[in-house]
Each structure stands twice: as C-alpha cells, then as structure tokens.
Amino acid sequence: MYERPEVEKLQRALNKMQAYQEDLLGSLQDGLVVVDRQLRVTFLNPAAEELLGISGATADGKPLASLLGDSSPLIPLVARAFETGRAHAEHEASVLNPRGKISVSAVASLLADHSGETRGGVLLLRDLTRIRELEDQVRRAERLTAIGTLVAGIAHEIRNPLMGVRGATQLLQAESSFPPALKEYTDVVIREVDRLNSLVEGMLAFAQPSPPRLVECNVNQIMEEILALEEPVLVRRGITVRRIYDPQIPPIAADPDQIRQVFLNLIRNGAEAMERGGELTVESAYERRSPRCFGLSVAVVKVIDQGPGLSPEARERLFDPFFTTKPTGTGLGLAICHRIVGDHRGSIEVADAEEGGCAATVLLPLGSQ
Ligand SMILES: Nc1ncnc2c1ncn2[C@@H]1O[C@H](COP(=O)(O)OP(=O)(O)O)[C@@H](O)[C@H]1O
Numbered sequence: 001m002y003e004r005p006e007v008e009k010l011q012r013a014l015n016k017m018q019a020y021q022e023d024l025l026g027s028l029q030d031g032l033v034v035v036d037r038q039l040r041v042t043f044l045n046p047a048a049e050e051l052l053g054i055s056g057a058t059a060d061g062k063p064l065a066s067l068l069g070d071s072s073p074l075i076p077l078v079a080r081a082f083e084t085g086r087a088h089a090e091h092e093a094s095v096l097n098p099r100g101k102i103s104v105s106a107v108a109s110l111l112a113d114h115s116g117e118t119r120g121g122v123l124l125l126r127d128l129t130r131i132r133e134l135e136d137q138v139r140r141a142e143r144l145t146a147i148g149t150l151v152a153g154i155a156h157e158i159r160n161p162l163m164g165v166r167g168a169t170q171l172l173q174a175e176s177s178f179p180p181a182l183k184e185y186t187d188v189v190i191r192e193v194d195r196l197n198s199l200v201e202g203m204l205a206f207a208q209p210s211p212p213r214l215v216e217c218n219v220n221q222i223m224e225e226i227l228a229l230e231e232p233v234l235v236r237r238g239i240t241v242r243r244i245y246d247p248q249i250p251p252i253a254a255d256p257d258q259i260r261q262v263f264l265n266l267i268r269n270g271a272e273a274m275e276r277g278g279e280l281t282v283e284s285a286y287e288r289r290s291p292r293c294f295g296l297s298v299a300v301v302k303v304i305d306q307g308p309g310l311s312p313e314a315r316e317r318l319f320d321p322f323f324t325t326k327p328t329g330t331g332l333g334l335a336i337c338h339r340i341v342g343d344h345r346g347s348i349e350v351a352d353a354e355e356g357g358c359a360a361t362v363l364l365p366l367g368s369q
C-alpha cells in the first residue's frame, strides 16, 4: 500500500507528464494520426483534427479509410509500413476535408512499445498548401524580375527622347515669333510628356528596386517632410491635414528615401480621392510584437481620407502594377509601396475605413530587433 502523500505525488507527476505529452502533440504543426493493427483510428493530434476536419472523439475507433476515403493512397502506405516494418513516405497525396481537397505529404511508420512489439501505426501528415503558396510567390517574383529587366531597358530608351521633346517644345514657346494662339497645343505636348515621364519614372522605380539601405529613422519626421512637400497641392484641393502622431514612437530601421516614396504615394492617393476637399488624417503609433508582422515590434502608420472608398474592382487589384481607375494614373503607386514595404519586412493594407473613405495602414519594423 502507498501512503496518501506518495499517491498524491505520483498523481501530480503523472498529470505533469500527461500535460507535457498533450503540449507536445498539440504544438506539433504536422498532423499525427495513430491507428491500431486493424487500421482503426486511436488518436488524432489537434493539427490532424484541423487537417482532416474531424474531432479526435468522432474519429476514435473508425477505420482509417472512412477518414481518408477508400481509394486514398495513404491506406496502402500504412499497410506497407506494417508489412515491411519500415517507414514509407508519399511526397504528395490529397486528403479530403469538409473545406475541400488539401494536398499533403505523408510518412507512415510503426508504433512500437518499449519491448519492440508493434502497437499500431503512425501517419504523419504535412499540409503543403502553405508551401505551394510560397512557391507561387517565388514564381510571381521571378516573373516580375524578368518583366522588370525588360521594362527598365525600354524605360531608359524612352526617357531621353522624351526630355528632348519637352526641351524643344519649351524652346519653341520661347521663340519671339511663336504665335500665342498655338500655346494651347504646345502646353498639351508638355503636359503629356510629363505624364509619360512620370509613368516611365514609376516603371523604373518598380522594375529596378534598389535594396533598402537601412538607417534608424523617425516616421513622424518623414511624414512631415512629405506633407511639407505636398502642402501646395493639398491647399489647392481644399484638404486639411489632421495629425495624430505618437511622439514617443521608437525609430524604425528603414531606407528614408524609400519610405518617403511610400508615404508620398499614399498621401497622393488620399488627396486624389477627395475631389471636393476634406480632411486627411495621418496617424502614427507603435505595436510591440505585432502578430500582423512576424511577431516583430512595428511602427504603424495610417493615412485615412474622406473620399468614396475603394471600388470593388480596385479592392481586388490594388497592388497590381498598372492597375488604375484614374484617367491619368499610372497604376504603379501602390505596387511600388507594396514592394518597398515588403523589402523592409513590413506589411501594407489598403481598405475601406470604418468612418467612410479609405485607410492605408503600413507596418514597419522598429530598429534594434
Ligand atoms: N485612397 C484611395 N481611395 C480610393 N481608391 C484608391 C485609393 N488609393 C488607391 N485607390 C485605387 O487603387 C488604384 C491604384 O492606385 P495606385 O497604385 O496608387 O495607382 P494610381 O494612383 O496611379 O491610379 C487607384 O486607381 C484607385 O482606384
């Protein structure tokens, strides 16, 4: 007979072991399915429950085939592990869950007890969706690089003759014999050349990004520089600026030139959205260990306008290069923002604001982390 305190001590040790085991299986990212020799399910960890869309309690005692489907290649995989006594892997198979087909990689192996006796089998499932997404991203980036090289080449070729056309037109206007009645037309030439030039500049910035040269800088200060630069345009459009800065905000590690470009594009979009004037709000704050940004501590900068908000099409395609709903837009502003913020390991979101209008939110990692 054990004494009561000893029993309690044992119980506590057992509980601790159980909790440890549960934590271990619970924190495993891969799905773990345990079956007995008859291929009946005896255990699912939380990742497997999520992946297969069934709770452990419901699955308990059910044939593996009823979870995976009779024709699933994973059933013979487990059977083979039993036959050969070795682990077998399948690089890509799909499993069905209530949300649809999910592609997984799988390893089946034996579950033996300490005496070496086979107790059952273990099927380890890894969700490949996230990996496929990353592969897609890489492919997209590669495609953009290829397009970028081409675009940069063409843009350089276009820029010089454009400047030639602009210069010659100005000279023409300055001629004493230039008929003033024709100025209307030469102004069109200059205006259109300027528009083409800003398109080419944008294409170059987008196609040939330079890696950010990180220094510590203050977002409030950068925003103020941009607002000072844009002030004449804002005043002309009847736009007032409301500033809600956190003065205590720690410095970010960023390339100030590039961040200036981001803020400028956002301020311009805000201003362009408010055709009849209004209030443009700029905000700064910081967030420790942001779950929205890889757990990094970040500066959060918002630009909120009182325009009509996003059109349904814009909502889908905001960051696509050359997507624009404006007659003279380039559609490169947000694509450039997205690229720069991404290069800084930050994130950007543009969405309808709660109070109407549109809100752009930029997260930029703070320095020294
Ligand atoms: N503040 C905003 N309010 C409403 N729509 C916006 C706003 N910012 C961006 N958009 C939409 O996203 C599109 C793409 O923006 P952007 O990449 O900056 O290119 P551009 O400004 O040259 O059109 C815009 O044409 C517009 O439809």
Ligand SMILES: [Mg+2]
Binding pocket: 265, 268, 269, 332, 333, 334
């Ligand atoms: Mg823009």
